[in-house]
Amino acid sequence: MTTIRAKIAQRALAPGERLPSIRKLSATLEVSPSTVVEAYDRLAAEGVIRPRPGSGFYVTGSSTPFALIAAEPNLDRAIDPLWVSRQSLDIGAGAFKPGCGWLSAEWMPLDAIRRAMRSLSRCDSAVLADYGPTHGYPPLRQLLARQFAAEGLAVGADQILLTSSGTQAIDLLCRFLLQPGDTVLLDDPCYFNFQALLRAHRVKVVGVPMSATGPDLDRFVEAVKTRKPRMYITNSAIHNPTGATLSPQVAHQILVAAAEHGVTIVEDDIYADFEPDPSARLALLDGLSRVIRIGSFSKTLSAGLRCGYIVARRDWIEGLLDLLVATSFGGPNPVAAALVATVLQDGSYRKHLGDVRRRLARRRTDVAGQLAGLGIVPWLMPRGGFNLWCKLPGHRDGGAIAMAALRDNVVLAPGNVFSVSQSSPDFMRVNVTQMTDPHCFKVLARVLAEPN
Incomplete structure (x- = not known):
């Protein structure tokens, strides 16, 4: 050759x-x-x-084989809710990504994934060759139902719908529950892709300021009464980006207001496995009456294994099934779902999560200490997870800092990409597992030393 x-x-x-x-x-x-x-x-x-x-x-007519163009930072793209995602996904392999939203590879259970791949090579041919059932791979749904039951959330496997990702789960729910022009409540700040996805559905977005125990209750109740939202999307466990934890008192008041005004709550539980012990859960307190739980395995298992889920009332699941078939002809790749199920059943996975939680606790402390030397201070120290929501010194603009760092192949996550109201210009989200190289701190020190 x-x-x-x-x-x-x-x-x-x-x-x-x-x-x-x-x-x-x-x-x-x-x-x-x-x-x-x-x-x-x-x-x-x-x-x-x-x-x-x-x-x-x-x-062939082409005298030389096709070659891929090397990925380079896109310095011209405006900073918007898609900016961090595009830069993190497209930048070259040698770049540094403390702004991205996933664990670096060395934190993932790669040995368990490799064992699962070898095991799947001997699985039933239908898993490898056929479309999967509309609800998704049955063994994974049964496994999830048992895990939820252990929390106190009694659901049948028929109330669990597998999706290709957590993002697809939200997209399906928006298609099912919303019409263009409807209003949706988001935490402010919140995960930036919530905003990007809702923009694609042409709905109005209203932000509710976050506190250390959940959304500001007075502002939440006011928004529910005056703006008449159809939906509220939030993270309960280890909020993204702030790291806040929902308190039982705030959770109760949210559910009361939502029930009174007909608001459906979508609870993204993607960070739950990073908690040292479970916090208040809206789906658990509500019993899936007005709350829908979604999640995926991209944070704890692999960002490359695209598999998520929706847990909801049976009548809503039936409606979502038709949408799923219409838009993607069934659930996620059965091979990916089977691989996830195999890893989750691996006896080493629970031990892996315990090790990750302990390592993250040390890493959050270490990175916070190094950032403090640059005048960058966490808004709070979260109970778990890998993100720190940090305030920049001297009211520096996070967007300008991020653009300057990108020239040195460092992708940062400036505060306003998370903020519905654009009220977090001097904040930045830091992924502590992606801050292992001294180059990241050197670049931060250099760009902070530059004049505003």
Whole structure:
């Protein structure tokens, strides 16, 4: 294969030219015919050569194989709720991403994932080749139902709908429950992709300021009464980005106000496994009457395994099933769901989570100490998780800091991408697992030393 590539690159083989036959090339190179067949098949799959049945293989019109353009920071993109996602996903492999929203690879249970992959190679052929059932892979739904029952949330597996991600879960719920022009309440600040997704659904977004124990109750009740929202989306466990924890008292008042004014609550439980012990849960207190629980496994298992879920009333699940079939012809990839189920049942996974929680507690303290040396102070020290919501010194603008750091291949998460009201310009969310390299602190120190 290398020989053929070299000849094409050197123009010794021109576009449209016929390649030597398999038998002739194997004799010339003194390799087996099967080796030549494999090389030709690979080059054909890449589009470098093209087979013509009964005639042989020919060089394609492109004289050199296609090459991917190296990813570079997009310095021209305006900072909006999609900015951090686009920069984190598209920047090159050698970049630093303390602004991204997932654990770095060394924090993930990679050995358990590899064992699960080997196990899946021996699974039923239907899992590998067929579409899955509309609700999603049954063993994973049954496993989740048992986990929820252990919390006190009694649900049947038929009340759990698997999705391709937590984001798809919210998208389906917006399609099911909202119309363009409806109003949705969000915490302010909140996970930036909530805003981006709601914008795509053409709804009005109202922010409610966050406190250390949940949304500001007076402002929440006022917004529910005056703005008539159809939906409220929040994180209960380890709020993103603030790290706040919902108190039982605030949870009770939220549910009372929502019930009185007909508000549906979507509770994103994606960070629950990072808690040292469970905090108040709206879905548990409500019994899934007006609360819908969603989640995924991208934070604790793998960001590459795209699998999420919705837990809701049976009548709502039935309506969501039709939407899921219409938009994606069923649930998530059965292979991904089976892989998640296999890992979750691995006896090492629970131990892994315990180790991660302990490591994160130390890492949050260490990173907070190093940031303090730069005048960057956490708004609060969260009970768990990997994010610190930090105030910048001297009322520095987080957007300007992020743009300056991007030139040194460091992706930061400026405060206003999280803020509905754009009231967090001098804040920044820091992922402590992505701050292991001294380069990140050096870049922060340099850009903070620059004049406003």
